[in-house]
Amino acid sequence: MKQLLFCTLLLIASAVGAQDNKWNKSFSFYAGLSPFLTPVDVGTGYNAPGIQHEVRHNPFVFGAEYTRQWRGKWHYFLAAQGGLQFMQGRTVLTPPQNLEPGTVRIVSQDDAFEAVSVAIGGGLQLQVLQWKGLSLRTQAGAMAAWVHDRGDQAGGIDLLVENASGELVWQNGGTVQHEVSRQVVPLGRLGAGIDFTPAFAKGFGLGVDAMYLIAPRFFEGAWTRNDTVSGALLTQGAYETGWNNLLFAVRLLYRW
DSSP states (O other): OHHHHHHHHHHHHHTSOOOOOSOOEEEEEEEEEOSSOEEEEEOOOOSOTTEEEEEEEEEEEEEEEEEEEEETTEEEEEEEEEEEEEEEEEEEEOSSSOOOTTEEEEEEOOEEEEEEEEEEEEEEEEEEEEETTEEEEEEEEEEEEEEEESOOEEEEEEEEEEOTTSOEEEEEEEEEEEEEOOSEEEEEEEEEEEEEOOTTSTTEEEEEEEEEEEEEEEEEEEEEEEOTTTOOEEEEEEEEEEEEEEEEEEEEEEEO
């Protein structure tokens, strides 16, 4: 729903009439984040029903961008971007599952892990509207990102079990592993922003951006569950999911 709303706003903005932009080049720095843990996806699970995998992604990005006029209101841009990825992986087991006798509940830990990324790329920018010191623009482009996992995260699955004396006790029910699955990731980028140029600082400006970043198969996870007595493998599964985030950023730019 968020993706559909964002794309609709881009199309509406692109349809607005515009004046010619007197600036034909610009250089800017930007930094932004997703202000909430965005559910990336319910990962594709290769296992029995009743097992839910979910990864939440809260990235912080920063970068530099060069923009130059191409034709009329159209510009092209080149960008270099860094990012710090904060992720949480969760695996939840619910019935129907082949549970051991006496098992009452199954709970998975939320496992936080991190990665860093560096991306370069470019695309096209449309100066949709310019009025006095304000300008409205939209962007679409593609980047290639190199990702370094700062440490794969393994967590446990806990089982609440009724023992022979009738007491409820927690037992280790298995392990879950989350990790970044690709070092090189193709990254799509859509964006819209508003720039303000103060009258006392010609050429300099401040901007606010909304960016939508999307990439397939960004990270993956796997899990196993063993018998608590014999150690024999009972069930196992795996999943993969993408990078899919709406971010908000601030921008400092110089135009000439």
